[in-house]
Amino acid sequence: MRLNQLGETKVIQIIKRIAYRRRSDVLVSIGDDACVLRDGTVITTDSYLDKVHFDLSYMSFQDIGKKVACATLSDIAAMAARPIGLFIALLVPPETRRKSLVSLYQGIDEICRMFSVEIAGGDIVASEKLAMTLTALGKTKRPILRSTAQPGDYLYITGKLGLAETGRLILKLGMRDAECGIGVLSKKNFLIPTSEIKKAVQRHIAPIPRIFEAQKIVRYATSMIDTSDGLSTDAFHLAAESKVKIKIFADSLPISNITTYIVKSAKGGLRLPLSDFVYNAGEDYELLFTTRKELPFNRILGTEITRIGIVEKGSGVWIIEKGKTKRLSPKGYDHLR
């Protein structure tokens, strides 16, 4: 059996069986957004590859730096921890220019500055293609796990669903103006305000991690995950780890007008239902979390918080759309298929 036949979830299960739990000071190990030690230390590691997680063909080195820093720190946010240090293991073509390297690290440090994080170490190795592994270290007094949602809880999400993928499409397709007609997005004769277009592109390039929002949510949250692989996959993880059923109300999902436009209208649209797009679009790096009670606010520091579902006894993720309940299979990004 080969890894692409097994898929990411099975492969992680295989690794989990080999990785023997031998330390009592490791509270949370493989299977959550990050590892948590008894002393509150939180640690997470993520790899990023050209053409998979970023694209040198339409992103600058500085943009790539911002993106990978945001994505890595998002796992620290998902544990409701405060980040401290970031470590960058860089695989880099040796003929890369000094200027590009500087831009990359400036992009990373720009995000670090927002959260008083320090680039505190790393490694550098020559390689054919640009790739990076970032490790973030943080601290928390009360980690919020994936495995602690309970029947009766409410399900919430921060920000807009599918916004980052919308931004990616704008950037990617925008390069081929005439052919796909998405070029009009940047022109004045278009109904969607430029600010919305910018927001979508920004969510793709610099999905600012919800660190501060998580600090406000921590008092209420019973479980939490960040949405990196798409709602269907991330909600599936939450349900599976907590051993509960999650029901999502399709009508309540927060979707930006720009997303609707890109999927439905722009030069014939994407030829897939809007719902399929928002269920499976990845890299939003928003917080998907459950609470015991209804939240007394619907916005934190400018970020909207939307109630999108409930937790029940059972298993799997279910979507209620036009009065019908159907199972939502994890069809988000699988890194091995």
Add this chain to the structure above:
Amino acid sequence: MRLNQLGETKVIQIIKRIAYRRRSDVLVSIGDDACVLRDGTVITTDSYLDKVHFDLSYMSFQDIGKKVACATLSDIAAMAARPIGLFIALLVPPETRRKSLVSLYQGIDEICRMFSVEIAGGDIVASEKLAMTLTALGKTKRPILRSTAQPGDYLYITGKLGLAETGRLILKLGMRDAECGIGVLSKKNFLIPTSEIKKAVQRHIAPIPRIFEAQKIVRYATSMIDTSDGLSTDAFHLAAESKVKIKIFADSLPISNITTYIVKSAKGGLRLPLSDFVYNAGEDYELLFTTRKELPFNRILGTEITRIGIVEKGSGVWIIEKGKTKRLSPKGYDHLR
């Protein structure tokens, strides 16, 4: 200017200038074997690539797992810390067999078991070539840094110099038996005992990190580094970070007979002086450290400890060979040239 023109040391200096020191709880940042936090948390990250750090053409997946785990934990040893957790970010060709993946992680876990370390997290991404970034987390009450050697100190090293590179050559050349004649090493008609050959090969495949040795050394050590890039480069780092001169006595260097044989005799030898080989051979993952006083032992847990030099006021690394003192330039492995 391109990175291969700058070289690794310059590139790290450039990164160090961008990585702004903004946290008082980060005691040791870029420039040592690992980062150290005020609370004693130690963290290090290292990348490994096929054909650079390991070689699938003559190493099994299990061997590769052992090697990368050893190499990463060696940085924890170099800080005189106790390791706790290991995190594996894997870039893997998706057509890799399940069996190979299992062997890889079993290799990693075999080394973890020796030191009660837990594989506590990671990431997995499809990629053309096998590559890995390992992050190790540890704790120490008293980290031993690279920057604290003082004039008057003695310089020591654990194990044998160049033994890992000797092992690599045996494995690599041994595959082409007839051509290079090194195949005789595995036959009985050879003077070097099989046990020495095995030791060299083992030091290449599984350079067991000197974790326990470091715990004994910590009482005496004033500064420490692990030898990953070769004595000339690693001693250079120690001297530069401590702002001292290091003098090494060529006659005192611990060199195994098998190394001498491979360099000088085996089918014409390597056509380079033995000294050049042992000064620059990398990946020994031994401890190079300084002490205020002479050590009261020359062996810890079976590992030999050899005094090889002294620390003086000044700068650079100098070698005393046949009565002459000459500067030893860092000619060990540069990952960007």
